[in-house]
Amino acid sequence: MSTTTPAPAALQTEFSFELPIGYEDDEGRVHRSGAMRLARARDEIVPLRDPRVRDNEAYLTVLLLARTITHLGDVTSITPSVVENLFTPDLAFLQDLYRRINSEGHTTASVTCPSCHEEFAVDLAGGPPGES
Template sequence: MVVMSAEADGRNMKTEYPFVLPRGYVDADGQVHRNGLMRLATARDEITPQIDPKVQQNPAYLTVLLLSRTVTRLGSVTNVGTSTIENLFASDLAFLQDLYRRINQEGRTEAEVACPSCSHSFLVDIAGEAPGES
């Protein structure tokens, strides 16, 4: 995990978030890649895709561009481009969209859940870092 020093208050700021895809990206050789890394988005990441012709023709393509800019690793794939994101299973794309929103808007990857039996509330790390995940 990479941390960057935050100048303003002297604390460390988390800038990259590990995750585990629900299904996994299958590369051209049939290898499945589930573990990945997403970095925080910059203003440039959010602004630059707006002028891309594919986004202007199909606004839904913005998601593909944003994820291709911020997902820095998928298993052994370190050059994650638009074709990689385009070839994800729909459930993995939805997972990454939610993770992107959580880390860039909420600043965390946890979600509050409640036990169906006792109604006790607790936090679960949806990125897959939590102990006991498979």
């Protein structure tokens, strides 16, 4: 008798997102859609040697996001300068997304409707305006 082992689930290493406000580039174009990849140990170790992090621990967030955001709209070279120029709500959104995908492995959260008390999953990575 032979048993078949189920195929392993595909490893998801990149997560799409929509910024609440958007990154405005030097030409005035706004970029909201992007993707972030899972961090590797190296992504968290290398920035610790950066003098900007030694001077200001909060700068670690900037470097981590610059290393793990793969693109933001048409912007494919995400530098610390790009992250520094994000609006505060977008930075907070990306910090939470980084934490979720690197500690929980997904971007969904279980919620309960306060009216009907039904439970359902919500994707916290966001979507285009007007979509839920």
